[in-house]
Amino acid sequence: MTRRLLLSYLSLTLLVLLCLELPFGYVYARGEMSRFTSGGQQAAVMLAEVLEEKVERQATDDVPTLVADFARRTGGHVIVVNRNGQLLADSRGTIAAGTDLSTQADIATALRNRSTSATRQDATLGGTAFVATVPGASGATVRCAVRISYPVSMVTSKVHDAWLVLAAVGLGVLAAVTLIALALARWITRPVRALEHATAQLADGTLTDPPATDLGPPELRRLAAAFVRTATRLQHLLKAQHAFASEASHQLKTPLTALRLRLENFEPHLDPRAQGSLDEAVGEVERLGRMVQGLLALARLENAATTPEATDLDAVVADRAGVWTAFAGEQYVDIAVVGPRIGEVMAIPGALEQIIDNLLSNALRVSPPGTTLTLAIAPASGNPGMVELHVMDQGPGMTEAQRERAFDRFWRASDTHHEGTGLGLPIVQQLARASGGEVVLLPAPGGGLDAVVRLRLARTPNTLPGRRPRSRLGTRPATVPSSWADSPVPVREGHQ
Known part of the structure; x- marks a missing residue:
């Protein structure tokens, strides 16, 4: 919870910073570029006026000195041509004097007394440059043309520095918010963690460490x-x-x-x-x-x-089936155990014995002589982590409405002819749920009732275990434990 709160605070802060800094940085960059181009255009016009006056007075020898001095002060590249397009001066000395440049588009436009400006690649400056070309004219008479190229890196480096400052400010704000948010989140979640710990203790039965009531x-x-x-x-x-x-x-x-x-x-x-x-x-x-x-x-x-523990289902089923054989034999009923060997399932201590005792007691009371009670073990279909224990009889069975009410305490079917208490199946249900499983009642194939107990396997098998041979225990002698007399679970319940 602390991490989620911290992430929430930081996400909100980051969103606010982005909403503030991105527009500010964008506006700043646009403003700097606008000032840069406007200043370059204005400087070109001013230089063109000065050079036009020199040309008019035929003092062209002073033009290279003026151009070189201007280029040194501004860091740009200056080219000046006369009204015929012939080069008068080049601040970088890359073009020979007298070269005809009238065929270049921006020079030709300036000689027609119109100014142009654009951002383009400049081989002389070695990168992107802002180029302003203006005429040096008096009225309609054009005496020269001036082209000034300014490297854009002059303004982009300034914009990059501004973005770095904004990023540093944002990181500083995020760091400060992280510290504040972490302290706030811990202050809020400390009592929640204490409540969680106390709730877990109470669920285990005893609250030994109650949460503080003066925090958070x-x-x-x-x-x-x-x-x-x-x-x-x-x-x-x-x-x-x-x-x-x-x-x-x-x-x-x-x-x-x-x-x-x-x-x-x-x-x-x-x-x-x-x-x-x-x-x-x-x-x-x-x-x-x-x-x-x-x-x-x-x-x-x-x-x-009680916490469920690993219990050997095969051993418990075999033991309880053997114990109940004597009672089944008195009523001429057989007990059969079928299904694969499953191994260990999760159940609270003693739950499996009590579940099987109650279900066998119920089934035995309604089983006619000469029938068979079947204890079947099978993996749960569609769920490899569960196993099913079926206790099936060949008695009269139950209707769907009766099966829905069978787990109600003290409920007994109206046609019941035995003296059950109506508590056997509720006890089975409580034991199954406490073990992390469930119990349902279904019609048995061929008539009767199928009580299905679903339990979690202690480990998920990679392969299907080998099947046990079908065993019939109708004549096997058994001894009833003396502890049954004091058992809290009624082991001789009938169907409810």
């Missing part, structure tokens, strides 16, 4: 003060929410467990006709417990500021 322009000071107040309030709210997420699990789990035990203790003393109501009450308590765990899991995800 008044507007930025007020902005910094408002940011500090907002950040302080936000940190307080985040700490309160984090404390709630940490403490609510224990505080809510204990009474729910006690309530379930008390309900189960009623069973020996109830009339058999009330047994159904008791089972429903116990089921609602269990559902409430799962819902509390899901809400706490979402709260922890929203509070956490």
Whole structure:
């Protein structure tokens, strides 16, 4: 930002300098050239009057001396001819006396009593010259003609010096403006950089270095003060929410467990006709417990500021598929893993396991006996930096309207026949987004639902990896980890 401000100031200053100095230099050059030509023309007329008088008095012997003296004082080249065009004097001595010059256009014009002037190349002076040719006449009688050539370098060097002075002044102004603009830009951007640093700290979860509220322009000071107040309030709210997420699990789990035990203790003393109501009450308590765990899991995800890390997708998929084989076998459902070996993807720690657990739990609840759950890994089409994990079932699937609402918290399809909480897919979505990816629901080929999780590859492969053999895990034994009982993620959700 400092460089942009500095460039803005310098660009504006340069524009002003160009608008001022270029017209001034142009006008100055035009004025100098006009004065130069006017002076040369006037000097030629004056010399012609003096020489015409000498010729009239037949004192032509004095002409070469006058011409030489004039040329020495003015630095020009003077040629004088009589009324017949014959050379009387040449200040440079390059032409012999008596040479007929009447055939030259400017001399012929002057002998007809008309003056001419032009800028042209002069071989005698060795460059561009201003040439003025005037008649020496009394009335209509022309007695001689005078040609004076002045080197243009006399005025161009002066104009060049003026341009150098203007350039030096412009550079000096730019240098002064650079110093002033640099100090001003730093004064303006220092609080902005402090705000940027503080914002990055706040995004990471803790503001340890708040921006100063007494630096920079008044507007930025007020902005910094408002940011500090907002950040302080936000940190307080985040700490309160984090404390709630940490403490609510224990505080809510204990009474729910006690309530379930008390309900189960009623069973020996109830009339058999009330047994159904008791089972429903116990089921609602269990559902409430799962819902509390899901809400706490979402709260922890929203509070956490974990950075995605490289995670071996192939290993996680194989591990979770093996773990869920026992549950799938109880319902006579197979689990198949297909697709190429991808390697590492970016995900927050533990996210892949929870994503696959939730999606497999949902799919397993709606899969009829004798069907197959498919875990398919494939590179994302059109994006070499992404990979797709498909969890496909052969259940009833979902309509387009249901798929659009499936990620809403607590939403469940009206035809759902299981006791899900409506939090499984929102948790999957939150985990995918926190890992820098996304999750979408699509119709599965041949019926059912295809849950697609897109994640960033830890590195972009140069070549397509080799394909893994299709594996069916429907009869593979597995042991459910004991930590699932205390997991904040509900791992037995159905489709919502």
